[in-house]
Amino acid sequence: MGKQKLKGIYLITDTQGQDRYSHVELADAAYRAGVQMVQYRAKDRSDRKALEEIREIAGLKSKGDHLLIVNDRPDLAKMGGADGVHLGQDDLSVSVAARLLGEEAIIGGTSANLEEAKKVEEAGADYVALGHIFETSTKEKEYAPRGITTLHKVRQEIDLPLVAIGGIRLENAPQVIDAGADILAVSSAICRAEDPQQAARKLVELFE
Template sequence: MAPQDWRTYLVTQESLSAGRSTVDIARAAIEGGVDAIQLRDKDQSARRRYETGQRLRELTAEAGVDLLVNDRVDLALAIGADGVHLGQSDLPVPAARELLGEDAVIGKSASFVEEARQAEREEADYLGVGAVYGTSSKDVPDDEADFGPERVRNIVDAVGIPVVGIGGITASNAAGVAEAGAAGVAVITEITQAEDPAAATRDLREAVERGREE
């Protein structure tokens, strides 16, 4: 599936999964119709992430869901992931592309229009734009936090590649992010901490679809 078709995108974090494993959360999200899963779990050892990634690769390959790895190009290669998501301080997109190949999906984080334009010049396949709303899932500098859908719209208008909104997104505010032009939304706790992650994924997808119709 191409990034422009992603509506719901799960970013994994076992420490924020209410005592459940990343694999269990991913399985439920797949049941709920998730389009892409990013292996994050930054607090785990490289070996543990590799083992988790192997299991996620089995699940996602069977379900036709895209699997990406946060930051680590080597781990993406090791588990046969579909691609990688890079932050501003990670490898440049062209370097990752050289290692992963032309068919890999490579995303880049961006909080500002110029960052987005630079990622497009580097031929990133999509942008992760945020933090759209306040979030406790990761540390975000003040000027990159809680900027709302309007900046998403500004970035969408500035580039020609798909944008995925991230940061503090829930089923109650996802429609506004999609209405601003985002292809979809990426979340951690909206799915990982939900009592029913499959239902939470479905609710999120419905909200995105509503926003895209408005």
């Protein structure tokens, strides 16, 4: 799965909103369901524990078919054998992460509006994430949901693969795809589901 083919469902692992499944179990369920991209996001982990889990998830993915992205930490991504890193507005620059991880690494950036999305694109990222699109309980937000209108506007101006994130569920996913999102980043819709693999599979089917 090359950089130019980034498309589909992008799971962001979460063990703070639920404690039935570990990061590794969630990633495994997602990969089995056909999810191509998984982001390991664990703010509450020590570096040692995080590295252990990243390496375990990296061992689950099929080479070429599945991708593992690490949130915020290019150093852990490199040591753990991940495929790339997702950077927030206040994290390391794309160029620094690229030097650390190499040309083949996938580097994504967060944006909340068109101006920030353009900055991410100009910085040389491989994808732009826009959000939050809808209300979400996964992360505390300081601003209102961006909505479908903003997503559509950004789509018109950005050439990179566009990731929509925030409050995306099976019920509202079709309108997000229709607005131009290449990738749907989801967390609670899979992580907090009774059966994460089944929930992931239903989302994957939207792109088939």
